[in-house]
Amino acid sequence: MKKKIALRSFVAVEISSEKIIKLISKFQSEININAKPIDPHKLHFTLQFLGETTQENVDRAIKSLNSIKFAGFMVNLKGLGVFPNLKFPKVLWIGTDKIGASLLKELAKKVENALIPIGFSVDKSFKPHITVFRIKNKIENFGEELNKFESVDFGNQEITGFKLKQSVLSSKGSVYSDLLEVKAKI
Numbered sequence: 001m002k003k004k005i006a007l008r009s010f011v012a013v014e015i016s017s018e019k020i021i022k023l024i025s026k027f028q029s030e031i032n033i034n035a036k037p038i039d040p041h042k043l044h045f046t047l048q049f050l051g052e053t054t055q056e057n058v059d060r061a062i063k064s065l066n067s068i069k070f071a072g073f074m075v076n077l078k079g080l081g082v083f084p085n086l087k088f089p090k091v092l093w094i095g096t097d098k099i100g101a102s103l104l105k106e107l108a109k110k111v112e113n114a115l116i117p118i119g120f121s122v123d124k125s126f127k128p129h130i131t132v133f134r135i136k137n138k139i140e141n142f143g144e145e146l147n148k149f150e151s152v153d154f155g156n157q158e159i160t161g162f163k164l165k166q167s168v169l170s171s172k173g174s175v176y177s178d179l180l181e182v183k184a185k186i
Contacts, residue, residue, distance in 0.1 A: 006052040008167045009179065011065065011111050012044040013104070013159055015130060020077060020155045024094065024132060027152060032145055035092065035133040042176060043130050047108040047162060050120055057119070058164070062180045064114040065164055070107055072161075072184035075100030077154035081129065086143050093129035094154060104128040107162065160184050 015021060021040045028037040050061065079095035096104065108126040115121075139145075164180040 005055060007055060007058050008052050008169070009058060009061070009164060010049045010167065011047040011115075011162060011164050013047060013107070013162045015043040015077075015157055017155065017157050020157055023152075023154045024077075024130075027149060027154070028132060031133075031149060033092070033133065033135070033139055033142065034137055035135040035139070038132055038134070039173070042174070043132070044165075045104055045128055045130060047104075047111045047126065048115065048120070048122060050115070053120075058166075058179060060118045061115060061120065061164060064118055065111065065162075065180060065182055068110050068114050068182055069185045070110060071186040073100070073103045073159050075104060075128075075157050075159055077130065077157060078152065080146050080149060080152075082135075082142075082146075086146075089135050089139065089142060091131050092133035092135065092146075093131050096128045101128045103159070107159070111162070 015024075021043065024043060025040040028040070050057075053061075076097035077094050078097060081093050081095055082089035083091040083093065095101070105126055105128065108128075112122055112126075161181055161183040163178050163182070166177045166179050168175045168177075
């Protein structure tokens with residue numbers, strides 16, 4: 001019997017603006033925290049995490065995602081936050097303006113609705129954010145350090161599509177590859 005290979009995958013909107021990537025990279029080098037920065041060329045909004053699944057399920061997801069229709073839109077990247085909270089942060093993220101957040105939520109809902117019939121579900125509501133640091137150790141005076149950057153505006157990103165991406169974990173971090181790109185159609 002042939003072994004089914006599990007693929008770790010997710011649906012994402014990539015940050016493609018070199019200007020934004022440079023500003024985020026500059027921010028990552030200037031903020032004084034003991035945390036692992038995310039490679040600026042891997043920055044994205046995760047619309048839905050599919051987890052480990054079979055090639056057959058990925059093929060079904062590709063077919064469903066290809067049917068999604070949406071118009072392109074702009075998102076302003078600004079504001080910082082943490083998950084789960086300031087006392088014990090594990091992730092430092094960059095947020096968006098209200099209109100951009102609303103449009104990203106609409107797109108995430110379309111993705112969710114396309115994937116539910118084939119067995120994929122979400123375990124928590126979508127919160128538009130780009131992870132820029134993963135934090136392993138407790139950080140003292142973290143709120144003070146964040147306050148220094150609270151008014152930073154990272155710029156506008158035009159959202160013209162989303163991708164189904166595969167993530168392969170390695171000792172050097174995740175390696176991403178594209179399985180599908182869906183462009184704005186309206």
